[in-house]
Amino acid sequence: xxxxxxxxxxxxxxxxxxxRLRERSFLISxxxxxxxxxxxxxxxxxxxxxxxxxxxxxxxxxxxxVAVANGAASLGxxxxxxxxxxxxxxxxxxxxxxxxxxxxxxxxxQLYGLESVDGRLEALVQTSAHQAAVDAILAEHHxxxxxxxxxxxxxxxxxxxxxxxxxxxxxxxxxxxxGVLLLYGQLFGYGMWVATGVIEEKASRIVEMLLSSxxxxxxxxxxxxxxxxxGLAQLITIAGFAIGMALATGADFVPTTAIWAALLVIGxxxxxxxxxxxxxxxxxxxxxRMEELQNVIVPINLTILVSFIISVGSLQDPNSTxxxxxxxxxxxxxxxxxxxxxxxxxxxxxxxxxxxxxxGSAVALVPVGARLYSxxxxxxxxxxxxxxxxxxx
Amino acid sequence: xxxxxxxxxxxxxxVLALLDLHRRFHDVVxxxxxxxxxxxxxxxxxxxxxxxGKTTAMRIALGVLDADEGEVRWRxxxxxxxxxxxxxxxxxxxxxxxxxxxxxxxxxxxxLRGMPKADARASAERLLETLEVVGDPGARVESxxxxxxxxxxxxxxxxxxxxxxxxxxxxxxxxxVGVDVLSxxxxxxxxxxxxxxxFSSHQLDLVERLCDEVVLIDRGRIAAxxxxxxxxxxRARNLWQVRLRDVDTRWWEVIPGTTPVRSDDxxxxxxxxSSTDPQRVLDVARSAGxxxxxxxxxxxxxxxxxxxxx
Numbered sequence: 062x063x064x065x066x067x068x069x070x071x072x073x074x075x076x077x078x079x080x081r082l083r084e085r086s087f088l089i090s091x092x093x094x095x096x097x098x099x100x101x102x103x104x105x106x107x108x109x110x111x112x113x114x115x116x117x118x119x120x121x122x123x124x125x126x127v128a129v130a131n132g133a134a135s136l137g138x139x140x141x142x143x144x145x146x147x148x149x150x151x152x153x154x155x156x157x158x159x160x161x162x163x164x165x166x167x168x169x170x171q172l173y174g175l176e177s178v179d180g181r182l183e184a185l186v187q188t189s190a191h192q193a194a195v196d197a198i199l200a201e202h203h204x205x206x207x208x209x210x211x212x213x214x215x216x217x218x219x220x221x222x223x224x225x226x227x228x229x230x231x232x233x234x235x236x237x238x239x240g241v242l243l244l245y246g247q248l249f250g251y252g253m254w255v256a257t258g259v260i261e262e263k264a265s266r267i268v269e270m271l272l273s274s275x276x277x278x279x280x281x282x283x284x285x286x287x288x289x290x291x292g293l294a295q296l297i298t299i300a301g302f303a304i305g306m307a308l309a310t311g312a313d314f315v316p317t318t319a320i321w322a323a324l325l326v327i328g329x330x331x332x333x334x335x336x337x338x339x340x341x342x343x344x345x346x347x348x349x350r351m352e353e354l355q356n357v358i359v360p361i362n363l364t365i366l367v368s369f370i371i372s373v374g375s376l377q378d379p380n381s382t383x384x385x386x387x388x389x390x391x392x393x394x395x396x397x398x399x400x401x402x403x404x405x406x407x408x409x410x411x412x413x414x415x416x417x418x419x420x421g422s423a424v425a426l427v428p429v430g431a432r433l434y435s436x437x438x439x440x441x442x443x444x445x446x447x448x449x450x451x452x453x454x
Numbered sequence: 455x456x457x458x459x460x461x462x463x464x465x466x467x468x469v470l471a472l473l474d475l476h477r478r479f480h481d482v483v484x485x486x487x488x489x490x491x492x493x494x495x496x497x498x499x500x501x502x503x504x505x506x507g508k509t510t511a512m513r514i515a516l517g518v519l520d521a522d523e524g525e526v527r528w529r530x531x532x533x534x535x536x537x538x539x540x541x542x543x544x545x546x547x548x549x550x551x552x553x554x555x556x557x558x559x560x561x562x563x564x565x566l567r568g569m570p571k572a573d574a575r576a577s578a579e580r581l582l583e584t585l586e587v588v589g590d591p592g593a594r595v596e597s598x599x600x601x602x603x604x605x606x607x608x609x610x611x612x613x614x615x616x617x618x619x620x621x622x623x624x625x626x627x628x629x630x631v632g633v634d635v636l637s638x639x640x641x642x643x644x645x646x647x648x649x650x651x652x653f654s655s656h657q658l659d660l661v662e663r664l665c666d667e668v669v670l671i672d673r674g675r676i677a678a679x680x681x682x683x684x685x686x687x688x689r690a691r692n693l694w695q696v697r698l699r700d701v702d703t704r705w706w707e708v709i710p711g712t713t714p715v716r717s718d719d720x721x722x723x724x725x726x727x728s729s730t731d732p733q734r735v736l737d738v739a740r741s742a743g744x745x746x747x748x749x750x751x752x753x754x755x756x757x758x759x760x761x762x763x764x
Contacts, residue, residue: 069566072562072565072566080553080554261551265549265550266545266548267549267550268549269513269518269545269549270543270549270550270610271566272517273517273518273541273543273545274538274563274566275535275566276535439518
């Protein structure tokens with residue numbers, strides 16, 4: 062090939078990049094992503110996804126009730142602060158509950174909330190009440206104060222775990238969820254752009270002009286790379302924005318986790334896109350009109366959607382057989398594996414195997430996609446059958 | 455880019471050669487051994503009925519489609535991608551990016567064929583002027599009238615100053631002014647720039663007027679090719695037309711070796727055997743009545759075409 066010919070794909074890529082950058086849908090999707098990220102970061106900064114981290118407890122009753130409430134507060138300690146607010150009568154307490162000034166109200170006989178009582182608060186209060194009752198009985202039997210205090214030792218059992226989850230699993234799960242959501246949106250959205258870009262060229266018949274100057278493989282490569290680079294640039298923008306925002310709002314994120322997760326998402330986007338893009342292009346080349354796109358694209362979209370659902374499910378149980386298999390199979394690895402990596406459960410060999418399979422199959426799919434594309438892209442009219450596209454090239 | 459090439463010699467050598475091309479689509483044979491040549495600086499008309507194989511042959515020449523058998527050669531060598539970039543093409547299915555701006559699109563297409571950006575821009579601007587494309591070069595293609603879009607399409611084929619121009623039905627859809635503009639552009643490309651030009655058309659009067667040579671394809675095979683005069687000679691029938699005032703007798707029947715071919719509105723066309731002297735026909739005609747017109751019939755391309763494909 063002569064000098065400038067090698068650069069043909071670059072011209073194609075540059076055009077696809079700039080044309081789509083200027084499209085309104087790109088602007089909208091960028092703004093939408095930034096908006097969602099902002100909301101999530103702000104939510105996390107003001108309390109996080111794990112629910113309230115401190116409680117307001119209303120108290121209605123005499124000194125013994127207040128003592129139970131204070132007991133719950135001291136059990137909660139600094140990890141789960143409980144602040145006690147005495148109220149003179151039931152009406153005032155209920156009003157406070159209605160206003161959201163308190164999370165629950167404790168009386169002589171019950172603990173009640175507005176709709177329900179947070180399980181952690183309940184555990185603190187129940188334990189405190191139980192201790193108070195036991196303490197009263199022991200006092201009646203003239204057990205010494207020192208012994209009673211020993212009996213009230215809050216945690217007689219040491220806690221352990223065979224395979225301890227990282228202490229920041231909750232935060233990591235949140236980061237992983239945002240990451241997999243982003244990945245899903247990018248893989249799906251930019252894959253669709255490849256498919257519609259192919260159809261546009263087919264429908265407007267410009268493709269015959271293009272193919273009289275360059276080879277179908279160059280056209281395909283340029284399109285996939287141009288659109289992919291745009292997707293990558295958008296992803297980097299969003300990730301950078303998210304991290305910057307997290308730092309600015311002083312969210313108690315471990316910033317290294319967020320940066321690490323962002324890099325993972327970006328890396329796995331490149332791999333996943335490389336895997337799916339040539340399939341999207343091949344599917345697009347089979348039809349001549351936008352309206353027919355849905356028919357050929359369903360299998361690919363469904364694959365990505367199912368991978369996404371499995372990945373979200375694996376946030377709960379990242380070591381289930383389904384989660385492990387999905388993170389290794391190339392069709393779903395791009396979404397399922399980064400989740401398990403962020404959660405810290407993917408082992409070295411799993412990551413290595415997953416990467417090897419995904420990269421290998423992406424490389425193998427490019428010529429397959431290119432061949433289908435070459436065989437089908439000039440055939441306008443009715444939908445081209447896969448077998449015909451394959452044998453025509 | 456070199457400047458305009460010198461005027462081509464009268465006997466220009468062939469630059470494009472299609473050699474024994476075969477192509478079938480499933481059970482349909484589109485090309486069944488098509489061979490012809492296009493000389494430098496010449497305009498070649500490619501004519502044939504719908505479905506005769508014109509578009510398939512052109513697509514193969516441009517490398518958009520592969521032949522099952524046979525070869526396309528450019529200046530004696532097989533055509534590769536680098537060579538192909540010096541070709542210009544106007545497909546039968548017109549196609550441009552509808553939302554791309556006119557000038558931007560022409561520059562892009564020229565650059566895809568390896569032209570530097572500045573040259574591409576200058577050439578595109580000049581062409582838009584030459585082709586009298588009305589409207590803002592910064593307008594989107596879809597906003598132009600169909601006639602103007604057609605001219606932009608032509609500009610897209612010409613913008614990189616190709617050495618070979620292949621145009622599939624370039625005149626269809628043009629108004630008379632557009633036909634004149636396009637004719638002028640094709641003649642200039644061939645005569646001044648020395649490009650080899652091939653175009654297909656059903657407007658045979660145009661082909662006859664513009665083309666140095668004609669290639670006639672029928673059912674995937676070349677039925678005839680050569681200059682129009684050569685075709686006339688090879689297909690020549692010795693035809694003479696006679697017009698008499700108010701005579702409706704079959705006066706020619708007394709002359710041996712005359713066959714009436716057709717008659718309309720008082721004019722009779724006779725085919726003469728080679729032994730028959732046309733002057734004898736004139737003598738008999740004059741004795742039959744007042745002769746208003748007498749002379750040999752030059753068959754038009756239309757007539758040659760009909761004769762060949764029938």
